[in-house]
Amino acid sequence: MNDFLAMGGYGAYVWSAYAVFFVVLALEALAPRATRRRVLADLRGRLKRRDARNEASA
């Protein structure tokens, strides 16, 4: 196992490269969730404003 982690002396390079790969892709996959929450919150705000306007003019 230690041999595997050492990667023939190149462990630091190999594992940091793989870490970058996983971290960036994980962030890339999580980003849409945050965006989605923000977009839907915006939409609810718009709906609320519209309701307020409708009540005011009714």
Next chain:
Amino acid sequence: MNALTLWFHKTGSPPTAYRLAGRIMPWCYGLGLVLGLVALYGGLVLAPRDYQQGDAYRIIFIHVPCAWMSLFAYFFMAANAFIALVWRIKLSEVLAMAAAPIGAAFTFITLVTGSIWGKPMWGTWWTWDARLTSELVLLFLYLGVIGLHAAIEDRRQAARAAGFLALIGIVNIPIVHFSVNWWNTLHQGSTVRLMGPSKIDASMIWPLLLMALATHVWFFGSVLARTRIGLLELDGGKDWVRAIALDDDKEAHA
């Protein structure tokens, strides 16, 4: 209207596309993850040590697929931008803009892993090698598209302007590649061949190709996830979006 265009219009309508994307998306993510893990096992454990580069070459199993993806994502984006500009199809606008951040992520990984690989092989983190330089320019192209899309208020206008830029970029990519190659031969000193003439064993090839497949599938999953959000934004005033927004609120408070 013939059957095909009818089908296209129906699937291309935002609510249908939203539902369809939601159904396919988890499969893409799942398949991408499984294929990727298998490829990693093949690349990190099963594949033998390279006689020239030792174990450092194992970075190839992520570096090369990501480099391919960086180009593939750009072509995907430009093709959709073309369709969006010529036929004014909303779905294509959203698809093109969904591909941009994912392509930028893959380009970024390519650059970082390339330079991490370069340190033990070339003794330096960065070299002005033709491929790395082109890749850097590609990253700027992506950032330009994303930046332009973010800077314009009106979502459809933003997608059209950014799509137009993506199309200019597709003309630019081969020109940049050609010029950078010429420039690089002018300064012979720094060229180092990364993938030397060493023969690539079949046990090294299959994890590479499998990882390429995994990243493609993953890419489509992510495109669909972002497309769903783009559709919500674009159709903000419609009833189906309103229902989703209110449902989401209920879930959050439940």
Next chain:
Amino acid sequence: MPHTAPASVELRDRPALLEARGLAYARNDEPVFGPLDFTLHPGEVVLVEGDNGAGKTTLLRLLSGLLAPTSGEIRLAGEPLTLARLSPQVALLSHANGLKPELTAIENLRFAAGLLGLRSGLSPTTVLAGVGLAGYDDVPTRKLSAGQKKRVALARVLLAPVGLWLLDEPYANLDRDGIQLVNRLLENHANRGGAALITSHGAYAYTSGTPRRIPLRADANRSDA
């Protein structure tokens, strides 16, 4: 829904210069106005009325071909509107006057004449006198008052050899004389077979004759059904 009455009887036999059917515009899927139906015949001056944010400017930009409508269609003498077909026939006066502050009034008008052409029988100097700015030939536009700038911009519209005027708030910044001037210009234009669509938030309006009105309202007081 703000449907307008169909064109009056005496105008029915003439072909519509501009026709809008189900015209609607939405920004980020938020309806700005519409759907709207109206026609504009030669010899007509139509007033677009609406509060702030009702989309008056947007409507003029749609009709001038700068913007594409979200739905509905605009027809120009019976044919679908394109910028290429429209531009030789329309003059737009927008909020930004389109005048270069460094150039004198007459230089601005000469440039406009070069770009858009010149109505026969007119010259920049006569038109400038016609809007009450005789003697202001060589004053840089930046030194003119807001009302005087408006007059120069009106002179630019007057100069262009076009049939259709789209004037966005032509009365803004103008004094009593200026308002009468605008009305006189519009009347003359209508009498020689031109047509004009003007916007106003209601304070000053075209008073000679009884122009048709298109009420424009923001989406708020319309149900979505």
Next chain:
Amino acid sequence: MRSGSTAAACAALVRRDLTLVWRRRGDAANPILFALIVVALFPLALGPEPEQLRRIAAGVVFVAILLAGLLALDTLFRSDYEDGSLEQLVLSPHPLSLLLACKIAVHWFTTALPLIIVSPLLGELLHLAEPLRGLLPLALLLATPLLSLLGAVCVALTVGMYRSGMLLALLVLPLYVPVLIFGAGACNAAQAGLPFAAPLLWLGAALVLALVLAPLACAAALRISLS
């Protein structure tokens, strides 16, 4: 009723833009000043050894002129957009791409040409090698119109924006890379005693293409940003 000829419209536009540059002639020297400052910073940063400066002279002059051009690009449509005359241009009955080509030509003539004229002076500050004295202005003569044309397309895309400076640089940079490589590359090749005709010919070919295509692209981009 008649509308004027396209040639008259182009002439009117060129005359107006030249007059405007003349009325604001105080600003016309700014790009030159900027390029001069950039060039002057290099000896201060690297040390005054003539040999070292000579090696990088052509490249530094090229980059300085490119940056000065980038700074000047913003003025291409900015004031026209703000005072509404850009709208009038789009609404004119003449081909928009032709009118824009005139605007770009005037812009090049008033911002880039002065830079080319002072380029020998800039080169002299960095001890530019003898054989490059003629070649550098020639390469600039081919490269700067390309920079103006490509830059105009990107400016057209950002025209309605509030603060577009950094974004414009980001959009323009990938397009400028090949121009810079071939333009400065030709000078470097000549300095190294290598053949330098090929990159100049490439620049020329690209310029011919851009002369035809860039105004069309610029017009399309402008229509998108004005909508």
